[in-house]
Structure formats: C-alpha cells, structure tokens
Amino acid sequence: MPAVAEHLPISPQHQAELLAADAIGDIIEHWGFRKVLGRVWTVLFIAAEPLPAASIGERLAMSAGATSMALTELQRWGVVKRVWRPGERKEFFEAETDFWKMISKVFSERERLLADSVRERLETAAKLLRSAPPGPLTKASTDRVERLLSFVLVAQTALEGFIKSRQVDFSPFGNLVSFPLRVAKGKKEG
Amino acid sequence: MPAVAEHLPISPQHQAELLAADAIGDIIEHWGFRKVLGRVWTVLFIAAEPLPAASIGERLAMSAGATSMALTELQRWGVVKRVWRPGERKEFFEAETDFWKMISKVFSERERLLADSVRERLETAAKLLRSAPPGPLTKASTDRVERLLSFVLVAQTALEGFIKSRQVDFSPFGNLVSFPLRVAKGKKEG
DNA sequence: TAGAACTTTCAAAAGGTTCTGAAAGTTCAA
C-alpha cells in the first residue's frame, strides 16, 4: 500500500457522499467539534443503513484508529448508535436521525458549561471591582463588567428557553443589547 | 527585558480586567474568532474610555505586532473604532458597545457565508445522486441528502428572520428536525 | 487454550494556527 493518496475513479454516489460529508463537517466544526465527526456522522446518515467501522474509514480515507476515536466520540454525544447484527463478528454503526435531539443535547451539555464558566468569572471580576480600591474610572469599569454579566445571564436564559420551547425571543435583551451608553460623558483625561 | 513572563503584583482592577477579558475571549473563540480578539475588545469595553494600542498590549502582555493585527481585525468587524485625540500623536481605540450591532454583523456576514457554501455543496450532492446511476440504496441516500438540504434551508431562513426580528421560531422545523424516519422499512440487505 | 478477527489506545509525527520581533512603512513637527 503506497503512502500517497490514491486517486481512483470515484463513483457519483461516493462523490456526492464526500461533498455532503465535508459540507456538514464545516458546520460541525463551526460548532466546536472536529470536522471528522461531522463527516463520519454524515456518511452514516447518507448510507441510510448501518455500516461497519472499516467501511466508514475506507470511504473517508481514515485510519482505523481515527475511525474508532470518531465513533466513540459520536456515541458519547448520542448522535451515533452501535448496532448488533446477528451473525456478524464486527460492530455496525448508524446515525441518529433526530436533529432536534442532537441539537438540544449539545446545547444543554456543552453550551451550558461554557456559559456557566463565563458567568462565574464575570461575577468574580465584578466582585473584585466593587469591593476594591476607588479610582477615577473604577465605577465606569464596574458598570461595564456588570453589563457583560447581564448579557450573559439573559443569553443563558434565552438558550434554555430555546431548548424547551424551540423558540428564542431576544426581545428581553431590549436596551441591554442595544444601548447608546453615554461614554464617560463630560469627562476628559490625560 | 527578560524573556520569561514577569509576575509583578497585579492590582484588583487589572485582575478583574484579565478575568473578564479571558471569559469573553472564550465566548468569542466559540464563535470562531481568535480568543485574543475577544480579550482586546473586552479590555476596551471595560476601560470605558479610548486606549492607545500600546496600553492594550501592555495590559494583555501582547507584542505590538499582535496588538496591531487584533485591532485591525476588530475594526474590520466594526466592533472597535479608531478615535482621534487632538494633540495626540498616537491613535486611540474604543469598543463598540451595541451588542446587537455586533451580533447581527457577524451573523449576516460570516454565518451567511458558511450557510451558502454548505447549501451549494449539498445541492450538488443531491443533483449527483438524482441524475446518476441506480443502485439498491441510491434512492434512500438521495432522500437523506435532500433532508440535510431542507434542514440547512430552514436554518438559514430562521437565522435571517432572527437578525430582522430578534426572534427565532424553530417551530417551522416541525417534523423536519424531529422525525422517526422509517429506516429502510421492510427492506433487508446482505 | 490458541489464534483469528476486530477494536481501542497512545506516543510520535504531521499539520495548522497564532504570536513574536525586527524591519519596513507612515506620519508629523521642525
């Protein structure tokens, strides 16, 4: 087996599969996952029947190791399932087809984690500024950090509502997101 | 100047600033920008007054080059503005404070670009599958690719509506996002 | 129990991204 990529003639089916897999890979990457996870899921989704790991690796030109890791991670996210085929030695895998289930899982696990960590740090920052030493701009800075915090809180609430109702209303952001903010009005500094 | 990071005593203000900057950096990174862009914007936002590039670099321990590149990119996204100070040689920078303006700019430029590119590729894939050679699973695969395409189209529409109205309604996804999908019903294959 | 078929793990390599630092570029005052 040569070390260079082989460019065998590709069937239209395979070509379509690669095109779609890579497109969905880009979306998935944009959501902070590895592109390969999106590609593997898409191959399974398009196949419309369970596939063995080796077949996936072959279609996407991945090593057995990479295929195994991708499938493990996809299962951890509940978007791919292992399927047992009577009489088959190897395992088969199939794609979860319920998009909403996938979306809400990602939002409720991963996004919440990030939002929580950000909220905590902003709270600490606000506390530091409030409790500590008075300077010419400390008050203004405290206001700004508090505004960031409000924003994160509202966003977090909106996201949670979204998962429950499938609707997001950003109206509550009101003048929180969009405000002209008098900038250190009437003040000058060196 | 030593090559190692110096750990001078840090004022509570500075500590708060770094904490908040890094938290917002994490959010921004999650949206596909460099973390440093989030940190620079946050320092400017918290400062609540225009700052010179050198001051930003100092606070975040960045080189002049990195600071310059970050500020250029932030301006390109319209989230930081250059400010001229009469009598000052150097340039000052201030943060855009209208969150909504920032969000909608990112959505309408960057997200749309991604969605368009994905849509195009899925359309090509669907075309390839439809026009080409009949196989036992080609019909099922075509259906799947078409479903991905519908999903992207609905998502794109929802995002555009969101930017216009500040509301997203994912109800139109209806059974598009959540469907039990009869899986190759009544068919078996080797 | 031995061995074949298959899967998982992980250290090292490859590949990608971001930052540094110095040189080039720009602007302004004199």
Add this chain to the structure above:
DNA sequence: TTGAACTTTCAGAACCTTTTGAAAGTTCTA
C-alpha cells in the same frame, strides 16, 4: 528633508490540535 514616534507587515518560532500506525486489548470460534 530629517528624524522621532508610532504602526504595520511577515517570516520564522512557538504552540496547539489532529492523525497515524503499531502494539495491546478484547471477543469469539474451534
């Protein structure tokens, strides 16, 4: 026009992420 102050650019360095490939592990059959 010169030189000081400041900014930008970019090649190489540093850093981070992902993949490979081979060894170890697992499961099943005989």
